[in-house]
Amino acid sequence: MLEDIVNYYNYFITLFLMSAGLYIVVARGNMVKKLVGLGLFQTSVYLLYLSPGKILGGTPPILGEGFTVFANPLPHVLILTAIVVGVATLALGLALVVRINEAFGTIEETEIFENGSEVDPPEPDNKAGGL
Amino acid sequence: MRLDVILRIITKLLLPFMLMFALFVHFHGDFSPGGGFQAGVIIAAAVVFHALVFGLYPTQKIVPMWFAELLMPLGVAIYTGVGFLTMALGENFLGYNVLYFDPKYAQERGVIWIEVGILTTVSGTMISIFYAFAGRGRQK
Amino acid sequence: MAAGPVEVGSFNFMDQLPALQVALPMFAATLAAVVRKGNIAWLIALMTSLSMPIIAVLLLHQTFEQGVISYEMGGWEPPIGIEYRVDTANAYVLVIISIIAAIVMPYAKRVVEADIPAEHQSYYYTMYLMCLCGLLGITITGDAFNAFVFLEISSLSTYAMIAMGRDRRALMAAYQYLIMGTVGATLYVIGVGLLYAMTGTLNFNDLSGRIADLGPQRPVLAALAFITVGLSLKIALFPLHKWLPNSYAYAPSMATVFLAATATKVAIYLLVRVYFTIYGPADIVASHDVDTLVLILSLAAMFVASFVACFQLNVERMLAFSSVAQIGYITLGISFASQTGLTGGLVHLVNHAFMKGALFMATGALMLRAGSVKLDDLAGIARKMPITMAAFVLAGLSLIGVPGTVGFVSKWYLASASFEAGQGWLAFAIMLSSLIAVIYIGRVVEVVYFREPSPAVERITKEVPVSMLLPMWLMVVACFYFGINADLTANTAASAADVFLSAIGNASTGGE
Amino acid sequence: MSEALINMVLLTLLAAITIGVVRARNLFGVVILSGIYSFLIASVMMVLDAPDVAMTEASVGAGISTVLMLGVLYLTKTHESVPNTTSYAPFFVAAAVFAMLVYGTIDLPPFGSADQPINTHVGPDYLARAFKETGIPNVVTAVLASYRGFDTLGEAAVVFTAGIGIMMLLRRRKKAGEDGEAEK
Numbered sequence: 033m034l035e036d037i038v039n040y041y042n043y044f045i046t047l048f049l050m051s052a053g054l055y056i057v058v059a060r061g062n063m064v065k066k067l068v069g070l071g072l073f074q075t076s077v078y079l080l081y082l083s084p085g086k087i088l089g090g091t092p093p094i095l096g097e098g099f100t101v102f103a104n105p106l107p108h109v110l111i112l113t114a115i116v117v118g119v120a121t122l123a124l125g126l127a128l129v130v131r132i133n134e135a136f137g138t139i140e141e142t143e144i145f146e147n148g149s150e151v152d153p154p155e156p157d158n159k160a161g162g163l
Numbered sequence: 164m165r166l167d168v169i170l171r172i173i174t175k176l177l178l179p180f181m182l183m184f185a186l187f188v189h190f191h192g193d194f195s196p197g198g199g200f201q202a203g204v205i206i207a208a209a210v211v212f213h214a215l216v217f218g219l220y221p222t223q224k225i226v227p228m229w230f231a232e233l234l235m236p237l238g239v240a241i242y243t244g245v246g247f248l249t250m251a252l253g254e255n256f257l258g259y260n261v262l263y264f265d266p267k268y269a270q271e272r273g274v275i276w277i278e279v280g281i282l283t284t285v286s287g288t289m290i291s292i293f294y295a296f297a298g299r300g301r302q303k
Numbered sequence: 304m305a306a307g308p309v310e311v312g313s314f315n316f317m318d319q320l321p322a323l324q325v326a327l328p329m330f331a332a333t334l335a336a337v338v339r340k341g342n343i344a345w346l347i348a349l350m351t352s353l354s355m356p357i358i359a360v361l362l363l364h365q366t367f368e369q370g371v372i373s374y375e376m377g378g379w380e381p382p383i384g385i386e387y388r389v390d391t392a393n394a395y396v397l398v399i400i401s402i403i404a405a406i407v408m409p410y411a412k413r414v415v416e417a418d419i420p421a422e423h424q425s426y427y428y429t430m431y432l433m434c435l436c437g438l439l440g441i442t443i444t445g446d447a448f449n450a451f452v453f454l455e456i457s458s459l460s461t462y463a464m465i466a467m468g469r470d471r472r473a474l475m476a477a478y479q480y481l482i483m484g485t486v487g488a489t490l491y492v493i494g495v496g497l498l499y500a501m502t503g504t505l506n507f508n509d510l511s512g513r514i515a516d517l518g519p520q521r522p523v524l525a526a527l528a529f530i531t532v533g534l535s536l537k538i539a540l541f542p543l544h545k546w547l548p549n550s551y552a553y554a555p556s557m558a559t560v561f562l563a564a565t566a567t568k569v570a571i572y573l574l575v576r577v578y579f580t581i582y583g584p585a586d587i588v589a590s591h592d593v594d595t596l597v598l599i600l601s602l603a604a605m606f607v608a609s610f611v612a613c614f615q616l617n618v619e620r621m622l623a624f625s626s627v628a629q630i631g632y633i634t635l636g637i638s639f640a641s642q643t644g645l646t647g648g649l650v651h652l653v654n655h656a657f658m659k660g661a662l663f664m665a666t667g668a669l670m671l672r673a674g675s676v677k678l679d680d681l682a683g684i685a686r687k688m689p690i691t692m693a694a695f696v697l698a699g700l701s702l703i704g705v706p707g708t709v710g711f712v713s714k715w716y717l718a719s720a721s722f723e724a725g726q727g728w729l730a731f732a733i734m735l736s737s738l739i740a741v742i743y744i745g746r747v748v749e750v751v752y753f754r755e756p757s758p759a760v761e762r763i764t765k766e767v768p769v770s771m772l773l774p775m776w777l778m779v780v781a782c783f784y785f786g787i788n789a790d791l792t793a794n795t796a797a798s799a800a801d802v803f804l805s806a807i808g809n810a811s812t813g814g815e
Numbered sequence: 816m817s818e819a820l821i822n823m824v825l826l827t828l829l830a831a832i833t834i835g836v837v838r839a840r841n842l843f844g845v846v847i848l849s850g851i852y853s854f855l856i857a858s859v860m861m862v863l864d865a866p867d868v869a870m871t872e873a874s875v876g877a878g879i880s881t882v883l884m885l886g887v888l889y890l891t892k893t894h895e896s897v898p899n900t901t902s903y904a905p906f907f908v909a910a911a912v913f914a915m916l917v918y919g920t921i922d923l924p925p926f927g928s929a930d931q932p933i934n935t936h937v938g939p940d941y942l943a944r945a946f947k948e949t950g951i952p953n954v955v956t957a958v959l960a961s962y963r964g965f966d967t968l969g970e971a972a973v974v975f976t977a978g979i980g981i982m983m984l985l986r987r988r989k990k991a992g993e994d995g996e997a998e999k
Contacts, residue, residue, distance in 0.1 A: 207879075238975070239972055243968065270951070271950050273960075298986070299890060
């Protein structure tokens with residue numbers, strides 16, 4: 033039992049993070065919060081890839097004298113790419129949020145949809161959000 | 164922002180070391196963790212740091228917007244350029260082995276150049292993004 | 304070529320085609336980003352787009368001559384390195400995308416000038432080229448993770464292109480697409496990650512063999528579920544299509560034309576590749592009723608989305624819902640997993656690209672002259688823009704599936720496949736949903752031809768320029784040419800279907 | 816065993832932070848928590864013997880992302896409004912995905928073992944070949960830049976695409992001083 037927990041704890045937490053991230057994305061209407069949730073969702077995937085590559089008692093895959101057991105380098109490479117993709121998406125999303133805030137005066141999805149998306153809305157007022 | 168002499172001096176002292184660290188991370192990436200991407204981020208961080216202490220416009224005097232924007236395509240162009248070069252020399256796309264008569268050194272040569280490409284694109288993009296967000300202003 | 308001392312050889316154009324197909328648009332994009340002049344950027348994009356079909360057709364020809372082409376990126380043999388694997392199936396999709404790109408580019412100049420501020424035009428063409436590069440990259444690659452990277456390249460550029468729409472709702476459309484698209488891509492990566500953890504490889508071909516050895520273990524099945532849902536978000540398969548109507552309706556005209564004709568097709572291709580090439584040998588898709596699920600969703604898409612299309616006030620939104628319905632036809636054909644069905648689905652990929660391309664080009668022209676594509680604002684516009692509206696009507700007939708058009712060819716294959724599968728009622732369903740298309744196309748025709756023009760429409764003085772009419776009519780002519788003489792498209796689609804079906808395991812006969 | 820223990824402690828902290836992120840309504844707090852989350856996950860990556868990834872995650876996740884999000888909060892607002900209606904649909908979506916994931920991962924090979932497929936098929940080939948063929952002792956760099964160099968080109972292209980997209984969305988050319996050429 034204890035061994036099972038140790039063996040699958042990584043995956044279990046990964047799954048929890050994934051679901052939590054997805055929950056934020058689906059449930060929350062605030063656009064910045066949604067992007068944070070999306071970040072959580074993407075970040076949890078990194079663990080899914082990295083966990084199987086780890087060998088207990090191993091070292092990072094940098095060859096050198098005296099080491100024989102190395103972690104698998106391929107997941108690291110894939111996740112490096114995934115991190116970059118993640119931050120690129122986040123940055124683009126945030127840029128969109130800034131523009132949406134300027135155009136609609138809010139970053140809450142519900143407030144935008146209450147105005148109705150089929151009716152042509154009035155000119156935007158660029159009120160600065162309160163701190 | 165008037166009385167922060169210490170901050171300004173320390174920033175000026177720190178910046179060269181930041182840039183040097185970036186170069187270390189870049190060129191030592193073959194032997195230790197790091198590489199073009201991380202170095203690019205550090206360079207961008209140095210510029211952002213400068214902008215935070217001295218203000219956006221003084222920084223843009225040193226690293227102008229158009230320059231940062233130019234770096235973005237330049238890096239990808241360097242990277243694909245290496246690919247086209249190896250292609251022209253008879254290997255497949257990004258097959259570095261033809262860059263030198265000894266494949267081992269040829270590989271290192273190719274890796275260095277594409278890492279330069281990544282560094283260029285990443286630092287250019289990060290600086291541009293920072294400028295774009297910072298230049299937006301709270302009110303229209 | 305593995306590692307080892309390599310002699311400096313010479314450049315062989317024919318061998319390097321797969322890499323050029325993707326690397327050229329990427330390099331062109333960097334050039335377009337540097338020049339900062341809209342006209343020059345357009346010229347670069349045009350040249351690149353015109354060269355793409357040449358490469359794609361040469362590749363298709365090569366696959367006919369010598370079978371599968373394996374191109375080793377960086378000279379590393381798969382699965383150590385990334386492999387570009389071109390067979391008739393993906394060469395066929397490459398040809399579709401690049402031909403559409405080549406037709407769209409001449410059209411693009413005028414609409415981009417109207418839609419995009421001058422200082423952003425060069426960057427806009429950069430985004431277009433990156434999108435093209437991403438779509439081609441997904442299609443040509445033989446590596447599951449590489450496909451994800453290029454999926455993100457095409458997605459990010461798509462979000463940026465959509466957000467540049469004149470209407471501020473374009474921003475919201477882009478944001479929602481960004482959220483749903485990223486969730487979709489991440490689900491795909493989760494699926495690939497599970498497969499990777501089970502097999503240790505990312506190469507499609509290698510995966511296929513190793514999954515056949517593993518059989519239907521639970522992580523493999525879960526991976527199938529994640530990849531299906533993730534790619535369905537990208538495909539806009541009903542009911543995951545929520546991002547599509549707004550994105551198409553509010554995006555700049557050029558983006559709408561290009562994306563409607565290509566983007567979802569590539570995601571469909573990737574899904575088919577996963578179903579048949581990766582999961583085919585293990586015969587997991589059919590034995591776990593995934594095909595039945597796809598069939599039900601396709602039917603739902605065909606009816607619900609067509610029905611919703613009838614109530615749209617905005618013509619572009621209407622066509623977008625129609626796209627969701629048409630995607631249903633394609634996935635319906637795929638769900639049969641039979642020679643005829645898959646041919647029908649694949650031939651509808653190209654047919655739908657031509658007719659939707661023509662229709663959206665026509666609405667783009669309306670947008671340029673009338674400034675709106677709301678049905679009420681278009682009353683009587685056929686009197687002012689007869690050539691554009693004629694193209695719209697003819698492409699609309701093709702959408703309905705009138706005999707002699709490409710729409711009919713697709714539906715003929717799909718109906719035959721339903722009879723072959725012993726489910727004749729599906730043929731009836733296909734016909735019924737085509738009748739709904741008559742309603743929504745008919746509504747537009749009624750308004751633009753038979754109503755009195757409004758004062759705003761009266762002010763329109765001339766047709767759109769020839770540079771826009773010519774590509775539009777080229778698409779329309781294609782709709783009819785390949786409708787009457789379907790040999791070229793249907794035979795190629797049939798060979799592509801053969802490629803996919805040849806991977807299916809002989810453990811059972813698969814499908815229904 | 817101590818490795819596994821540190822790993823588990825860090826992961827538990829990670830889960831706790833995540834609950835905080837889900838519950839917090841103050842966006843400033845959310846952003847700071849997500850920064851902490853990134854640092855924690857970078858630590859987990861260190862334990863998982865992935866220093867390259869940890870370094871990148873720390874600089875990107877805790878650095879760039881946090882700075883950008885704080886910048887956006889400055890430009891917009893810092894508090895999330897509470898919805899009037901509560902819906903259970905999102906919860907079911909998340910629960911369904913969780914169930915599917917549990918189903919999918921429960922048969923995965925156990926953590927840390929050397930004999931699972933990914934440590935026997937392609938991965939060890941890189942470890943065996945990289946230094947011989949490329950002369951680069953950091954195998955991650957060798958794979959990143961050479962064996963899978965094309966993915967990295969794609970990665971650079973993603974950064975480039977996002978950068979150009981953001982420029983298109985946010986840049987104002989007209990403003991004096993923003994553009995070196997336009998000055999004066």
